Amino acid sequence: MDEFISLILQGVKLAKDLEPAVQNLATHQNQEMISKLDEIIRVFISARERLSSHQDVSQMLQQQQQPQIDPSLQEYWLRTKMVELFQSQLMAERMSSSSGLENKQAEGGLAMELSGRDVQAMASSSAQRPRRRKDDADKRTMRVPAPRMGNTEIPPEDGYTWRKYGQKEILGSRFPRGYYRCTHQKLYQCPAKKQVQRLDDDPYTFEVTYRGDHICHMSATAPSVPPPQLPEITREMTQSAMAAQPPPWLEFSLGGSGSSMAAAGPSTVRYGKEAEFPVADMADVMFNSGSSSSNSMESIFTYMEGKWEPEEKKN
DNA sequence: ACGATTTGACCAGA
């Protein structure tokens, strides 16, 4: 377990070292940036592997019969988050600087290198149509294992809250496709949507297509801000916050004793009225630097310490 | 009462 922690800390340190470079992306070498990103990704992934090989955790995983997430999905998740971060940084830079050329090159380079096709190819084995529809640009498809026990009908949990708004039989598919949008669409005009469909040849796998990005956890009024320091944060609350962790592999790795979580609810995670908005998840803390990015790395530490301390004491 | 889901109707793009 010590090894795991030091790996995480190492990863965080690497990321922190990268932070100054992120702020001058236009002048920074893409190649160098990419290799540093890859290093960070490797560290986190091996940390995750350490964790899952830890006896208690692996026993817990077996008890829960949680499907093992493909490592490529973990990498996919990290990469997409990284790309989101850098693209938002680039946007910010383009807004503030008027000379376009270097920035455009930087953006093109990074985007080509990290996002789009290769990320998709990594996450999905299905051949992507070369032809593009209008909104194909922000379409991300990935395959996720369905729960093998409990209600296998429920779409895989991905850390966001979704509201189903439609279901349709798709020509040539055995299973209907479900249409979901972000629960906070009304309140925060969050445009995120997803489609979930079972594979014909493998009903235990969902193909999930995401469209649009969540903005509901980025706006100042958005629900990502943790509730004001309460006298006591109960284990239950921690768990409901855990339910909102985007990376499923971290979700059950960090998620404590794992009791009711595994076969949770219907298709979306629900929160009580008071806990309607979970605390910011790690991905948000790490990557959604938003406008003020300077403290992002500190907040990772705070976040992780906050999450880990009770666990360490518990056992 | 309120919010989520279901499901047939409707609409728009290919």
Add this chain to the structure above:
DNA sequence: TCTGGTCAAATCGT
């Protein structure tokens, strides 16, 4: 015209 995507009324669950 066909199909996938969305709407919205009815229904359900808390």
